[in-house]
Amino acid sequence: MHRKRMAIPLFGLLLLAHLSACSGAGDTSPPSPAPLPAASAEGLWAGTTDTNRTVTGVVLDDGVYWFLYSVGAKPSIIEGVLQGDSNAQDGALTSLNAKDFNVEQPVTPVRNTTINGSYTTKQSSSSSYQSNVQDTFTTTYNSDYELAPDITAVGEPIPV
Numbered sequence: 001m002h003r004k005r006m007a008i009p010l011f012g013l014l015l016l017a018h019l020s021a022c023s024g025a026g027d028t029s030p031p032s033p034a035p036l037p038a039a040s041a042e043g044l045w046a047g048t049t050d051t052n053r054t055v056t057g058v059v060l061d062d063g064v065y066w067f068l069y070s071v072g073a074k075p076s077i078i079e080g081v082l083q084g085d086s087n088a089q090d091g092a093l094t095s096l097n098a099k100d101f102n103v104e105q106p107v108t109p110v111r112n113t114t115i116n117g118s119y120t121t122k123q124s125s126s127s128s129y130q131s132n133v134q135d136t137f138t139t140t141y142n143s144d145y146e147l148a149p150d151i152t153a154v155g156e157p158i159p160v
């Protein structure tokens with residue numbers, strides 16, 4: 001009886017040793033390559049429009065975006081914001097549900113619009129939209145988007 005009790009744990013130990021030897025530790029075939037990340041328009045972007053406005057915006061990893069734009073020739077005065085969902089594939093960017101929130105338009109401060117454009121991942125983009133006027137904006141990628149947040153900087157005054 002004592003032999004039977006010892007045989008079961010010993011058999012289990014031998015089985016585990018055999019399975020670990022078959023786990024591929026000696027396998028010399030190369031691992032499967034990791035899939036390449038899809039090119040996207042995600043990031044922090046800054047630039048200008050063809051009507052002399054400054055544009056600064058962010059596109060999140062899910063395609064949601066916000067772009068602030070200034071009054072023409074007055075980059076420190078924000079006139080409005082474009083917000084919506086975008087679809088970015090193979091260098092083409094579209095947004096069919098864009099909203100233009102314009103503080104300078106008291107009669108119709110929110111307008112529906114569409115955005116069409118192109119982008120190069122983490123480099124540049126060019127898009128146009130029709131709201132109050134036809135506007136085209138060209139932006140460049142800002143790598144600050146990739147910086148890790150610094151919790152110690154929260155609450156510090158912003159230098160002017």
